[in-house]
Amino acid sequence: MAKKMDNEYDYLFKIVLIGDSGVGKSNILSRFTRNDFCLESKSTIGVEFATRTLQVNDRTIKAQIWDTAGQERYRAITSAYYRGAVGALLVYDITKKQTFDNVQRWLGELRGHADSNIVIMMAGNKCDLKQLRAVSEEEGQELAEKEGLSFLETSALEAINVEKAFGTILGEIYHIVSKKALAAQETAAAAGPPSQGTTINVSDSTGTKKSCCSN
Amino acid sequence: MSFDGDEKRWICSRGTTMNLNLVSSIVKEISRDPCLNPSPNKGSKKLKPDKWQSLFDDDGRVHGFGKALKSILLGGVDPSIRPEVWEFLLSCYSSNSTSEYREQLRTARRERYEDLVRECQAMHSTVGTGALAFVIGSRVMDARTLPRDNNATDKKETTHNQFNSDNRDEKEGHPHVDNIHANSYLNHRESSSDSVTRDLSNNARSSDVCNCFQGKNEMEVEESYFSNENLFDFQSIPFTNLFEKITPDEKKCNLHSHRSSLDYRYNESLNTFQNNNDIDLQENWNYRSEDDIPRKVSDVQDEEEATTSNTYISGDSVSQWLWTLHKIVVDVVRTDNDLSFYGDSKNMARMSDILAVYAWIDPATGYCQGMSDLLSPFVVLYEDNADAFWCFEMLLRRLRENFHMEGPTGVMKKLQTLWKILEHTDSELYDHLSVIGAENLHFAFRMLMLLFRRELSFDDTLCMWEMMWATDFDEVLARGYEENCLEALILELPKDSNIETNANSIINSKMDIKDSPTDNGNSDFITCDKDEVKSDSKYPFCGLTKANFWTKQQQMQICSLSVSTRSIDDEISVFCVAAILITNRQKIMRETTSIDDVIKMFNDNLLKIRVKKCIQMAVKIRKKYLYKMKSINAGNSEQGESAV
Numbered sequence: 020m021a022k023k024m025d026n027e028y029d030y031l032f033k034i035v036l037i038g039d040s041g042v043g044k045s046n047i048l049s050r051f052t053r054n055d056f057c058l059e060s061k062s063t064i065g066v067e068f069a070t071r072t073l074q075v076n077d078r079t080i081k082a083q084i085w086d087t088a089g090q091e092r093y094r095a096i097t098s099a100y101y102r103g104a105v106g107a108l109l110v111y112d113i114t115k116k117q118t119f120d121n122v123q124r125w126l127g128e129l130r131g132h133a134d135s136n137i138v139i140m141m142a143g144n145k146c147d148l149k150q151l152r153a154v155s156e157e158e159g160q161e162l163a164e165k166e167g168l169s170f171l172e173t174s175a176l177e178a179i180n181v182e183k184a185f186g187t188i189l190g191e192i193y194h195i196v197s198k199k200a201l202a203a204q205e206t207a208a209a210a211g212p213p214s215q216g217t218t219i220n221v222s223d224s225t226g227t228k229k230s231c232c233s234n
Numbered sequence: 235m236s237f238d239g240d241e242k243r244w245i246c247s248r249g250t251t252m253n254l255n256l257v258s259s260i261v262k263e264i265s266r267d268p269c270l271n272p273s274p275n276k277g278s279k280k281l282k283p284d285k286w287q288s289l290f291d292d293d294g295r296v297h298g299f300g301k302a303l304k305s306i307l308l309g310g311v312d313p314s315i316r317p318e319v320w321e322f323l324l325s326c327y328s329s330n331s332t333s334e335y336r337e338q339l340r341t342a343r344r345e346r347y348e349d350l351v352r353e354c355q356a357m358h359s360t361v362g363t364g365a366l367a368f369v370i371g372s373r374v375m376d377a378r379t380l381p382r383d384n385n386a387t388d389k390k391e392t393t394h395n396q397f398n399s400d401n402r403d404e405k406e407g408h409p410h411v412d413n414i415h416a417n418s419y420l421n422h423r424e425s426s427s428d429s430v431t432r433d434l435s436n437n438a439r440s441s442d443v444c445n446c447f448q449g450k451n452e453m454e455v456e457e458s459y460f461s462n463e464n465l466f467d468f469q470s471i472p473f474t475n476l477f478e479k480i481t482p483d484e485k486k487c488n489l490h491s492h493r494s495s496l497d498y499r500y501n502e503s504l505n506t507f508q509n510n511n512d513i514d515l516q517e518n519w520n521y522r523s524e525d526d527i528p529r530k531v532s533d534v535q536d537e538e539e540a541t542t543s544n545t546y547i548s549g550d551s552v553s554q555w556l557w558t559l560h561k562i563v564v565d566v567v568r569t570d571n572d573l574s575f576y577g578d579s580k581n582m583a584r585m586s587d588i589l590a591v592y593a594w595i596d597p598a599t600g601y602c603q604g605m606s607d608l609l610s611p612f613v614v615l616y617e618d619n620a621d622a623f624w625c626f627e628m629l630l631r632r633l634r635e636n637f638h639m640e641g642p643t644g645v646m647k648k649l650q651t652l653w654k655i656l657e658h659t660d661s662e663l664y665d666h667l668s669v670i671g672a673e674n675l676h677f678a679f680r681m682l683m684l685l686f687r688r689e690l691s692f693d694d695t696l697c698m699w700e701m702m703w704a705t706d707f708d709e710v711l712a713r714g715y716e717e718n719c720l721e722a723l724i725l726e727l728p729k730d731s732n733i734e735t736n737a738n739s740i741i742n743s744k745m746d747i748k749d750s751p752t753d754n755g756n757s758d759f760i761t762c763d764k765d766e767v768k769s770d771s772k773y774p775f776c777g778l779t780k781a782n783f784w785t786k787q788q789q790m791q792i793c794s795l796s797v798s799t800r801s802i803d804d805e806i807s808v809f810c811v812a813a814i815l816i817t818n819r820q821k822i823m824r825e826t827t828s829i830d831d832v833i834k835m836f837n838d839n840l841l842k843i844r845v846k847k848c849i850q851m852a853v854k855i856r857k858k859y860l861y862k863m864k865s866i867n868a869g870n871s872e873q874g875e876s877a878v
Contacts, residue, residue, distance in 0.1 A: 040561075040603065041561075060568065061569070061688070062568065062604070063603075064603060064604050064679070064680045064683055065676060065677075065679035065680045065683070066676060066679075066833065067833070067837045068833065068834070068837075083830070088603065090602065090603045092602055092637065092638075092643075095643060096646075096676055096679055099674060099676060
């Protein structure tokens with residue numbers, strides 16, 4: 020049954036979750052795909068992924084989110100998973116300055132391994148821990164602007180902005196993809212007989228019609 | 235685009251936060267002690283106590299360890315004798331050591347372990363006390379368990395009300411004591427500007443700790459380390475001097491430079507330590523870096539001196555270790571937390587201590603995620619931390635390469651081998667995996683890294699491990715591990731009658747190995763090497779003793795022979811993965827169309843793994859593979875010759 024569901028989509032977008040270990044990547048993933056949060060989730064060894072299928076306009080988008088180990092010495096295996104990724108959520112922990120400082124390293128990692136057009140969003144996770152904040156929202160915003168990234172503060176625990184973060188990434192990817200599709204159609208139309216075309220209205224937003232947990 | 239439309243349907247399956255108390259009490263009720271009680275129902279074929287005892291002579295030597303190995307291969311070890319047998323399987327002791335000698339060695343090991351604990355305790359007071367280093371760095375430290383002040387919780391997204399109210403209920407269920415800790419922590423954060431000074435004045439203890447440090451800089455650094463203890467009201471324990479092993483003269487000339495180098499390197503450290511799993515230490519670091527930079531480095535020369543000297547404990551290594559301790563605790567609390575055993579935080583602290591000690595004596599490896607999974611069974615099996623530590627350390631001698639950072643790690647090499655194994659033993663599966671682009675076999679990474687801990691139940695893992703070790707048991711290879719002994723663990727036992735014992739033991743152990751059911755053709759090497767080894771045996775074998783009991787030349791010989799006869803390539807774990815793949819080949823070929831599918835299949839534990847069958851099959855596959863490789867190599871060399 021899962022298999023049947025898996026095949027019913029128009030687009031498959033691969034998104035990687037990156038960032039230092041302990042910033043909450045696995046919980047962001049479980050919040051988004053299963054709406055679940057576990058304070059004691061085991062450390063991620065190697066790579067894992069989960070999927071969620073969303074409806075954007077009349078299109079079904081399957082988001083495949085890859086969760087990778089944050090500890091540096093696992094890079095040998097994690098770097099393979101940038102391949103094919105069209106989006107990245109770069110996560111740091113707002114209560115740990117060091118994880119924010121390492122954002123640059125992760126960006127370097129992305130530039131080294133991922134497609135140059137990859138859509139990147141930076142997320143300052145654990146924003147519910149206001150009292151322990153070590154990185155201000157402004158700092159995050161500033162860095163994001165400097166690096167040309169989208170930015171949000173999230174909390175996997177309180178389900179704050181997790182949907183929005185992925186929504187933004189997926190929306191942006193979809194926008195790029197449909198623009199490309201339109202361009203391709205136009206080229207095709209100019210060059211030869213018109214192909215059947217669906218106009219994709221990116222600016223319209225609809226609610227999520229279908230949600231799927233691959234488990 | 236909106237993604238908020240159907241939030242309400244997303245009711246959390248397990249509650250947004252787990253009620254830890256409730257869960258652990260349920261687990262306690264339903265779980266039994268996993269590995270110490272003999273299981274009466276499936277006791278037909280395994281190494282049982284009566285058989286095991288019958289193998290010992292009056293002096294406590296094991297005669298015919300090969301017979302024991304054969305029994306283990308049939309179905310593992312009876313849980314009641316597991317701790318004892320494991321020590322032999324892991325080569326903690328030679329099978330031909332006398333019980334008197336083993337006792338002696340055990341005592342020496344325990345003493346050494348205690349020394350190491352004391353060293354670590356001097357750096358962080360909680361080590362060895364039964365308390366976790368950063369109680370609030372774990373699940374309970376997470377400040378989300380705090381009662382929240384209303385101003386701080388204006389919600390951004392009203393659609394999440396359902397979850398928020400759930401959270402609050404959960405929070406109230408948390409132990410009050412944690413809140414108190416966390417509160418004091420918060421207070422500290424609010425007045426962080428003067429906290430160093432305050433800690434300094436309050437904390438007479440800290441200044442006693444390392445009374446060898448003189449001067450303002452040193453004291454400041456010291457405080458940033460030890461202020462944690464103050465904050466969290468940890469019980470006061472006597473500190474030992476971290477540097478007590480250094481002679482007084484050395485202290486004078488070196489300590490200052492270490493500390494100034496440490497101070498200086500805070501900056502550098504911030505860039506060096508990539509992984510942060512905790513808050514409090516991190517906070518200290520951050521704020522030191524913000525407040526104290528730029529810092530004047532008084533004597534660069536001193537610093538260079540300190541760094542070039544390996545014999546002294548450098549401040550850098552202390553700071554690195556403290557950082558590691560942090561990472562350890564974060565993982566410890568989430569390791570095997572479904573076992574009632576770890577419902578007791580003292581047991582978590584034992585795990586944390588052992589990992590901390592290990593990271594201290596092996597800074598090149600340090601702590602790597604996954605190690606806690608590997609250690610956990612030893613903590614459950616052994617009452618004494620030192621015993622658990624030595625077993626864990628012996629295991630890591632086999633696995634250390636997995637955790638190295640530079641170059642291809644052990645696991646990556648094993649994956650390459652696995653690919654070769656599949657090529658030569660199941661071409662159909664090999665082709666399928668090639669077609670779907672799964673050549674890198676990354677889906678098997680976790681199995682090899684954690685030796686099936688996440689794929690098997692706790693009990694099954696124990697059985698799997700002992701059967702794997704029995705399959706691969708090889709005292710000759712164990713001597714190779716001997717060479718890898720970490721410097722801090724080298725023990726010298728008094729030269730007494732045991733030396734003779736051990737010279738004998740080597741000879742006898744060889745005889746043993748010939749009996750043993752290993753399939754890797756090592757016995758050839760064993761016989762030819764026999765005479766050379768026995769002549770130079772001056773120190774007890776497998777006693778983690780001075781490594782010079784072979785001459786250099788012999789060491790080289792042994793090393794190269796070990797490599798040629800058995801390498802990382804034919805370790806049974808790789809063949810076990812091959813066996814799992816081949817056992818599930820139909821499912822894999824039917825249901826996977828991309829590497830993603832395979833990864834999903836492995837991560838979600840959708841494959842059938844039956845321990846005994848898996849091992850038996852792995853042994854067969856290894857035999858087949860090695861035979862094929864041998865004939866391929868023979869073919870190649872013939873070709874080479876004819877070409878010449």
